[in-house]
Amino acid sequence: MPVDEQHRMVGLREILDLVRRRLVLLISVVVLGTALAAAYAHYAPKSYRAISMVVLERTDTRPFASEPDLKSLERDRSAADTELDVLTSRIFLGRVVDKLDLINDPEFNTYLDPDTNANDKASGASGASGASGASGASGNFFSNIVAKVKSLFASDQGPLPPVSKQRDRAITKVFSKIAVARTGESLAVTVTVTHDDPDLAAAIANAIASLYVEASLEFKRDDRVADSARAVATGGAVAFLRERVTQPLLVTLRGEEAQLLRERAELAPSLGKNHPKMLNVEAELASVQRMIGTEIQRILLDLENEAAKPSARVVSLAEVPTAPYFPVPSLIIAGGFVGSSVLAALLMIMLEAADTRIRDSGQIRRILRTPNLASVPTVAAKDIKNNLNIPEYLMRRPQSPFAEAMRSIYVACRIPGTDRLHKVISFTSSLPGEGTTTCALGLALSAVADGQRTLLVDLDLHHCEVAKALKLEVNDLSLDRYLQGECSVSEVLHKVPNWHGLDVIAPSQRQKEPGILLNSSRFRELFQAVRPHYDIIIVDTPPILSVEDANWVSPLADAVILVVSWASTTEDVLAKAATRLRMTQAPLLGTVLNNVVTRAKRRKGTSNGIA
Template sequence: MNILDESAPKAEKGRYGAAAGRRPARSNAALRLSLTMFISGVRRHFWLLLVLVSLATGGAWLLLELIPPRYTAQATIVLIQAETRVNTSDLVLETEQLTHYQIETEIDFLESNAFLTTVASRLNLTQDPDFNIYLADGTAAGTPAELQLQAAAARLREIYSVSRRGDSLAIDITVHHADPGRAAEIADAMAEIYISGTLEAKRAEVQKSVDFLRQRIEALGTALTASEIRIADFIRQHQLDDLSRTAEMQDELRRLAARIALSGQGSEAAEMIARHDALKEALNLRTRAELTLLNLQRQFDAEVVRYQTFAERRNTLEAQIDILAPGARQITRAEVPAAPAFPNRNLILAAGVLGGVALAGGAAFLRELTDRRIWMSGHAEEATGLPNLAVLPDLETRGLKRPGALAAHLHEHPRSAYAEAGRGLLTLLSGGRPPGSAPVVAVTSALADEGKSTLALSLALVAAQEGEKVLLIDFDVYKHGVTRMSGQKALPQLPAEVWSKSSQVSRKVLRDGVVPGVDLLNFKHNAAIPRDLPAGTEAARSMAMLRSIYDLILLDTPPVLLTQDAVRVAGLADTVLLLARWGRTTEDALENAAGLLSMNRVPASGTVLAGVDPARYQRYGYGTYYGGYYAGYGNG
């Protein structure tokens, strides 16, 4: 069905007077951001993407140049599972298994200030300006050595870390430094100092026990000497050195007892009884002294046993000091790193590139969202709800707005892409109409300088090339675009006067005013267009008469959004072409223009996208409909 077929069913009017058949305008955000537009979006914003990605990559490279490199060296030690310690109760060496808490304690020790101070002292880090801030700022001479050592230990804490590999006994000592050799040296030194420290701690513990035993042995030796002297004095005091004396005294008591039994009751007997009693008392005293001596001897023997026990333990510990093993061993020595661990050049450069891509993508995204200009036919269709009928190449860059230039160009290039696009549009506009009833087509735009006059003149010229008789009416009384491009001047006549009598209309027309076969009708500059021009009886008769004379009638109207003249003039037409300038007309302007036409019941057929750059239109993915024509456009 032809778009001007009057037998087509009329569309019902919807809200605000718009035709229900017109699709409501809606946002084109989904269209612009669809995945199918990704490649074309990259092409459209190629230079923006390239600049932002280059800037981000350059920034990452500059950052790499400014950040001092840090090298990482790592030494690994393994704790010995069986730990040898001195039993404080028995003062003997015993072996026990390491517990989880002991391992965590060793890690805490490696991170302790005491250990770091020891390392700083062993490595003489107070003489390194990188560790001694007082040496770096020249105040070391007036700063106590202890403060300098603490400063070196604090700096050392910043560049190293200790970590355990899961539940294993392996502990990693990692050092970061600007000097790769220094990093490896410090890592190995920390491992060696820790390992030697565990051995020293064991030896110190054993030596402490040895010293204690030595002291006890010396004390016991002194006590034994005193006991020996006391026993000797006791023996001399009680005359216990004669071992046979007790037996002699017992024999003598038996002899006295026998004589006393034989002597009777005389004085001699009394004397023997007295001697017997005295000897018996002396024997009792000697027996008690011997028992005391026996106790003293037993005490002495016990002290001798204690002395020998301590001496044996001391000898055992002294013998084992030299065979003690450290509590850890180093399984991996720190290697001098060949490349810095920070900054990671590849990672930062990749992050710069990805950041640039993200930034560029965001910028392109915002640009797409904020760019409301019409770049493709789909944009015009989404904005107006009308079909886009044609895409026309740009002609302004060829200087074809000069008087007669457009007509000469189409005469020289009758098969150019532009001419073919116009010919296809004419087919849509005029096909299927009965003879003697020329279609009346109004050409308008939302705003000025969008190419509507060029389009109207082009359609007239293309129709004339096909042998049709065309009337071109210039209703743009403000700029007279068609008149100027035709090389004519505006006549001093008013629209109201011209349309007041149908018999006068044909006499106001400039015959062949554009080219042979294309007549021109124009009006006085800034002439008023009556509000009821389309509804007048004479206007209807005039249009009927013109339809019978011409094969095509084209009306060049003012922009819709700048004046009401376009709406008034459009009432004379069968249909209206709403032109959008590629890359200039905004969706809002086009939507408002289509809405205004719809509210005034003006029968708009569709939009025309004009001024298209063929190469960019195809290369950037705006469309490929005229790709074949554009390839040879330069040759006509």
């Protein structure tokens, strides 16, 4: 027999069930998200990145600097970082603007009319090849749209502002398109320029590199002038170096010079100028001074040569990029796929959290505090297409899961502790289409198969499905005729062919106001008359939330079974139906979860065929 699903924690099986239920949503969101990402990758403006590199010299020597000054000029981290600031300074970028005449480019000087520049770029793109071919056309798609929109709202331009203000605007735009960086303690500085025109990106990167080298040489020359002025103020370059340069050789020679000068000073008072000792000291002193002068001249020449060299050199010029830096279609499409997958998962979780439809017996027990008697699986769609109604299906397939579920309902209808059945059992549901007639028929046929004298009463006077399912012709001998006093109880009892022991009372046609017929003494007399003659009486009633007909049966029933449709009845609707039953003090025996789609059948069409 089928076993009710137990309440359990979410596991792999539940996740797979969720994916199956929301598969259409999952596929739709992922396909749409990936398609949008692909469209963006194709039509987004293309950005090209050009990279040049300059290397800062480790020492920056000035011709008249002392040794402590030379040591302080060694490129430490702070000095290198300062050079990075120089590269991005507005004064330096102003040189770049002037060299490339960017003040006349509307993209940099936004005060100018952009139409002229757009037309120039369009004509240039039509004749370009490689990177600026088809990709450029698609890349300008969004740019053209933006330009069109701006032109709609743009007012007539007045006179242009001063040139200095236009130049400042161009400098600001250049600053927004460059990035200057170095790695760790390296003295190599990388200049990166990002622009939608690959040629212009390379031109700006190379201009920054070359202009920085020129500027470093200019700065050195300015420092040389300042140092020369200081040297003149202290007695000339040689005297300046003689006093301040402290290289080892010069220190030694100056020490020897000082010693000889002391010796000459000591000998002068006691010896004459022509004394051999005095002549010897004078010769040695002259030799040392010549050596000092020669060394100073050599140092001065070296420093002059060094000062003529720039403080940086270009090691790599930017080449014109052939492939856009952005967008990268593969990354964007992959990102769109992953992002849309995550979005689809979140939507599925949100919808699942908001979905209160009943899918397991645990939900029913939590709301009603009553047991679920059975979970009735759906009948294969091929059997419905073969015109197999419920009786024929149970007869041909007595071992099917559907038949087992019906026998479970039959067993659950026994009075606890006895072998007796509840005499009058009423089936109802919350809303139409949840399967009360199917369950009532199944229980009746299961009781007959067990040898019970069974009466099936169709009190759903709005649809009249029982007679149709059993292929009975009730004609004038119908329930509605009996309730109107036109025939007796024995006349409205109809035998069902091939099902010995099963009698049926059914209406002949739909009634406009069935409540008037059910709220009558003849209705109550009907159940009093048939009770002694049957082992079990099964009553099919309409939905309790749609009409009040089921309430007339509750006082006459020994047990009421509430049919719940799997993945259709919501928790709120079920709670309302339970409240309505409690208001009438209906003896609720339990529920039947109907139309359950088992995992093996979820990929196939299934239906129970009868409401």
